[in-house]
Amino acid sequence: MKRNILALAMASTALFTSAAFAEDVTLTIESWRNDDLTLWQEKIIPAFEASHPGIKLKFTPSAPTEYNAALNSKLDAGSAGDLITCRPFDASLALYEAGHLADLSGMDAMDNFSDVAKAAWQTDDASASFCVPMAAVIHGFIYNKDAFSELGIEVPTTEEEFFAALDKIKEDGSYIPMAMGTNDQWEAATMGYNNIGPNYWKGEEGRKALIAGEQKLTDEQWVAPYATLAKWAPYLGDGYEAQTYPDSQNLFTLGRAAIYPAGSWEISGFNTQADFEMGAFKPPVRNAGDKCYISDHTDIGIGMNAKTEHPEQAKEFLAWVASPEFATIFGNALPGFFPLSKTPVELEDPLAKEFASWRGECESTIRSTYQILSRGTPNLENETWGASAAAIKGTETPEALGKKLQDGLASWYEPQK
């Protein structure tokens, strides 16, 4: 008797669960953005589930540093989620080539994105796209508005004005002109070289020519940014050689520095920490009237696990991610991470708005070292970190740095040989 009841109970549970499955499909999302957990749970998931009954979402982030390794082993073991947040370029390309990410080129929603936006998650010949672009970060300079009005400085638009402004701040002496250090090296490359550089190598034009082997890192347009960086040193404040990234952030938000070479991802952090008004200006052009270029770097995408059991529902979600509705929610909840869709998004944060407005005036490009060129050893991105720091410190001439990088790249990259 007892056994029968148990069997009945088990049978009914099984029945109920299978009934539940028939009603709702649960999709699991793999991500490294554990900072965004509340954003997903409170805003994105409810918005999606409201408009798509029958599909439930579960956001399961892991620590950023462990993400790639954890994801790879989950994919190999077949236990990974249905949707996979994609790192840009080679990390995701490797997943696609191993058959872990599905080809999404056929999706109509992919037409919502520009070629630059899609490039981060495509095969080298752009024949297959495997992730829907989610967000990009834009480079520029954030400045202390109070300091600028106090010293009577206009927002600089050309390099000449930029250095004139720095001179004026330095002369006055109450602010450190610019907050950046070379200790961690990457800021020099990311917020230095790749921030001002696109104006020199004309954005996509130069970047693509470099990949094609038509331009070399020893050419004037790739060397000149180092010469400009070398001029930054006197404005960086005492002991900038040992100044770390958090040091620079604190110097700026405490109001001790006037200008901060930035990426837009700083916006939400700065908004909570700084108690003065902030503005942003785009990398100054070399001569007045020049066309401007900005680094609008594609950073996050989302793709589909090729082995998912619910490809239809997963594609439905991806199509929604590509829609303006998602872009509006995401762009406003995370100021500084800009949606990549072609339809413009109404942003509320003034600083984020300022950054996003440059997209209308300037040509967008991505960081020069990210696509293809950092595939071999020596790694061009890592080499650029060291070169940019050396340029600022003046330990090597711009020409020597260009030659060193070119030699390293040419040692493994066929088109540059």
Place this chain on the structure above:
Amino acid sequence: MSRPRFRWHIVVFLAPAVLVYTAVMIFPLFNTLRLALYSKVDKERVFVGLQNFITLLGDPLWSDQFWNALGNNFWFFLIHMLVQNPIGIALAAILSHPRLRFAAFYRSVIFIPTILSFVIVGFAWKLILSPIWGIAPTMLDAVGLKSLFAPWLGKEEYALTALSLISVWQFVGIPMMLIYAALLSIPEEILEAGEIDGITGMSAFWKIKLPLILPSIGIISILTFVGNFNAFDLIYTAQGALAGPDFSTDILGTFMYRTFFGFQLQLGDPYMGSAIASAMFAIILIGVCLYLFGIQTRMRRYQL
């Protein structure tokens, strides 16, 4: 007479240690050495013999980094030998002085940094030496020596020496403790006999104590050598995997880490990484052998 029974208890008692060591030390060691002989070509793992080592020592892109790291490693070791060990011996000699008060207190205080985590030490010293928030510039300013201050950790010419000295500060307690123990084990009778012959004070240290603690100094040197050539943590926490500025603090440990696990956009290369790890193993092995056969066997020992 029957043959002696096989002594099973020996096997039983040895088994746990042998199994654990094999699993976590011996197997990984030999597997690393084996991995160094392979490479990845078109997504297939292929046996390439000594090719990885030829690349490491022959290709200027690799060998420049390797020799740079090895040279830095020797400088790191030299500073420890010239600063850490003499200071350790001096501290031990002072501490073992019978009339020193609060000896136990000093001993503990000097030993405390040794038990701190590398992360804490690296972070604390980075803050102390920071040109922006650090207390080092303020303290130098207070005694009028502000001009001597430089952002040491950010300058190519000083960074490695600064980090070596931080490491010395952290580990000076180890030679101190070992020598202190050796000094305490010297029988009072010998010193008294020396005193009767007129050898007191400093000359007692040089003529009686030092020869007796020489074997301990040898052990400390070899421990320092092995520790320094395996070092990684302090550089990694203070300067990151790129061992900046411009690789001036890159030692074999950070070079191996960067190669093996990859960094930022650079994907990891376990095969070249293993080759570097094998080279480190060989260097340490040669160093230890030189010591064991060249010095240890010739050292005079005194029966106390």
